[in-house]
Amino acid sequence: MSKLILVFLGPPGVGKGTQAARLAKDLALPHISTGDLFRDHLKRETPLGLKAKGYMNEGRLVPDELVVDLVIDRIANPDCAKGFILDGFPRTVNQDVALEKALSGRGEKIAAALYFDASRETIVERISGRRTCRACGAMSHTRFAPTKVEGKCDACGGETYQRVDDAAEKVTERLKVYDEQTGPLVPHYRKRGLLKEFDAAGGVDEIYAALKGYVEGLKA
Numbered sequence: 001m002s003k004l005i006l007v008f009l010g011p012p013g014v015g016k017g018t019q020a021a022r023l024a025k026d027l028a029l030p031h032i033s034t035g036d037l038f039r040d041h042l043k044r045e046t047p048l049g050l051k052a053k054g055y056m057n058e059g060r061l062v063p064d065e066l067v068v069d070l071v072i073d074r075i076a077n078p079d080c081a082k083g084f085i086l087d088g089f090p091r092t093v094n095q096d097v098a099l100e101k102a103l104s105g106r107g108e109k110i111a112a113a114l115y116f117d118a119s120r121e122t123i124v125e126r127i128s129g130r131r132t133c134r135a136c137g138a139m140s141h142t143r144f145a146p147t148k149v150e151g152k153c154d155a156c157g158g159e160t161y162q163r164v165d166d167a168a169e170k171v172t173e174r175l176k177v178y179d180e181q182t183g184p185l186v187p188h189y190r191k192r193g194l195l196k197e198f199d200a201a202g203g204v205d206e207i208y209a210a211l212k213g214y215v216e217g218l219k220a
């Protein structure tokens, strides 16, 4: 089987991170979330983290050149030899062009761009209740997936918190940025026959069953 390279695409808060993490575990492939990579840099106060901080807190995109190098370095890691799952990258057409150039230089290509969408009402409800673990990054939801003990991560016992950019006043800006800068990736991938759409309005298990079925078909 050739290297399985999957891109997860969709508005913030639609639930693609949850699906990407589950699929990555199932297929034993690395789950590469650029948001998680940046949050890790931010926590460690690295030069990259400090550069990204302002953009992230405002709900804007970190400039392409900072993101692209981060991802290209990450996917050169030996753990990506059998494939990898990109979550939250590419987020602009330019990022995709840079990614595909790097991949084609190694005779590789994206197998599919998995596009998750739901109504804006659903998205806002999902983002506003989302909580993230400070220690391991695991996500929970105050209503749809509450932790056993409030404020404590089920996976590692770390403290859960609401990301600065998940606060209601930042969400409108993030959705605007998504529409303007990331939305164009949908026709971009569709034109090249790479786009697979999933209705993300349903429950986590239902969406996952559709996703898994599709990816099994790709691997066959």
Ligand code: AMP
Binding pocket: 012, 034, 035, 036, 038, 055, 056, 057, 059, 060, 061, 062, 063, 064, 067, 087, 088, 089, 090, 091, 092, 095, 165, 174
């Ligand atoms: P996420 O966890 O995917 O919602 O990402 C959180 C924040 O990290 C975004 O709002 C951006 O500021 C930044 N970020 C993550 N991925 C990218 C990307 N591919 N391009 C630019 N900025 C990104």
